[in-house]
Amino acid sequence: MSARAYLVDDDEAIRDSLGWLLESRGVACESYPSAEDFLAAWEPSLAGCLLLDIRMDGMSGPELFDILCERGSRLPVIFLTGHGDVPMAVSALKKGAFDFVEKPCNDNELVNRVIEALKLDENRRAAASGTDSVNARVSRLTTREQQVMELILAGKLNKVIADELQISMRTVEVHRANLFEKMGVRTAVELAQLLAGKR
């Protein structure tokens, strides 16, 4: 499933016109007539951005946004509204919405926002993939190896680690070498930088 703009609006005319507008500018687009429909189709791996109408039959845009946030969605959300409401805009943006646009709006401007949002999502995913890769490697470490790694990151000498874990220094050396191998680093410094901030 490649990145695209997900358009959620209960007004078919808007779905069609916005969908056409986006497609004409080269932005892949997928439309849903209700928040419930989108929520049913949503999964964490969805990439792209979400164009969300505020007022809809059934679940409202902000309600859907809240639920997605709770479920860990990082999809950038652009709210669309027909009637300016400052508190609502403030609330949405403070919760992390990407943008809040009043209809009718400048089409060109809206497409630009969508493209910005898509780019943001792409960058986020690129950054996250690095972290994921590191986490994956850490999870492949043995229990003992993880323990040793913790102590290495605490800046302790092998002899101290051996002491604290009640094992011989030689064993620590083995675990150390193995975990370096698995983590793909050659020195403790590289290890520290690889895990910097990622926990």
Added chain:
Amino acid sequence: MSARAYLVDDDEAIRDSLGWLLESRGVACESYPSAEDFLAAWEPSLAGCLLLDIRMDGMSGPELFDILCERGSRLPVIFLTGHGDVPMAVSALKKGAFDFVEKPCNDNELVNRVIEALKLDENRRAAASGTDSVNARVSRLTTREQQVMELILAGKLNKVIADELQISMRTVEVHRANLFEKMGVRTAVELAQLLAGKR
């Protein structure tokens, strides 16, 4: 200069009433009748938050905000406005404003926002002080010591560092020991973690 709420509004009645409100809730407050006046008094070390009217004679609130941002201000800003304007609210929040409140507003709510903003600023400063402390220590390092530190952080062995800097290994050892001393660390791993992300 301790943390306080800086109130900028060209309406004396509002300055007085908001000032009184904040003081009565234990929030120190300082008022300015214009953006220009505040800008003249501003300095990077000011701690607290800024309550900023949108529409004023002379420089507007958003204009002042932009200038402060350019000058590196991290002061949380709460915008106050009498006439709801969604695009302006969106613009302000996307630029990093802390909040955007319509007048008249619930006094209690406003004070709570101010207190939140003050807390945010305090937390930011606490986090930054650690970074500053590290930066200060780095700046006390000799040119050579900084060069050696870079190579240590690149995970290189003393012999390699000696080679790259075209000096003897012994000299590298000296610089290494000195910079560890100055940075207050005992191992290369501690050094790596101290500087993790801070550059």
Added chain:
DNA sequence: GCCGACATTGCGGATTTCCACAATATGCAC
């Protein structure tokens, strides 16, 4: 029961780091 993954340990040598003691050279400030 056999096999593979994991944990453990020892030996011995190569390599590296850590450090005290000692010394030379340069550049800048007073």
Added chain:
DNA sequence: GTGCATATTGTGGAAATCCGCAATGTCGGC
């Protein structure tokens, strides 16, 4: 010129790390 900060190098030994080779023991799955 004297003094201080910085940079440089050497000797030599103690401590720590790095690593190949070899081996034992446990545990869980097939």
